Amino acid sequence: MEVVDIAVDFEDYFPSMVESMGAEGFIMELCNGFRLLMDVERGLITFESLKRNSVVLGLNDLRDDEIVGMLSEGDLDGDGALNQVEFCILMFRLSPGLMYNNASKHWVDEYI
Numbered sequence: 001m002e003v004v005d006i007a008v009d010f011e012d013y014f015p016s017m018v019e020s021m022g023a024e025g026f027i028m029e030l031c032n033g034f035r036l037l038m039d040v041e042r043g044l045i046t047f048e049s050l051k052r053n054s055v056v057l058g059l060n061d062l063r064d065d066e067i068v069g070m071l072s073e074g075d076l077d078g079d080g081a082l083n084q085v086e087f088c089i090l091m092f093r094l095s096p097g098l099m100y101n102n103a104s105k106h107w108v109d110e111y112i
Contacts (some may be wrong), residue, residue: 016096027088034087044081047071 018026035058039049045068054062074090075083082090092098 012095012097014091014095018066020096030088030091031084033091034082034084037087039081042081044083045071045087046081 014026017029021029034045037045037050037053039046042049045063049064050067050071051064054067071080071082074086074093076086076089077083089094
């Protein structure tokens with residue numbers, strides 16, 4: 001299999017969201033995103049719920065291995081799914097603007 005490097009332009013909107021919404025509002029918005037993607041019966045983001053709801057995100061053509069990779073990236077307890085805390089931590093880790101901002105570290109400890 002040939003590996004192809006693809007450059008993707010990425011703009012990190014999370015820092016500006018925190019600035020405009022405040023820390024508490026931003027955390028609430030992350031929780032809304034979690035609820036959008038979760039399996040309602042299990043209260044977790046599972047392979048099936050992420051695959052089903054990825055269409056909402058405009059990710060219609062995600063392969064199964066990509067979905068597994070996304071879950072694995074944030075699955076801290078090894079159960080194959082993401083709970084709300086794991087999801088929020090993953091979102092922070094994927095945002096360079098939040099990860100390297102000392103002010104955000106303070107409110108992460110406060111709200112998560």
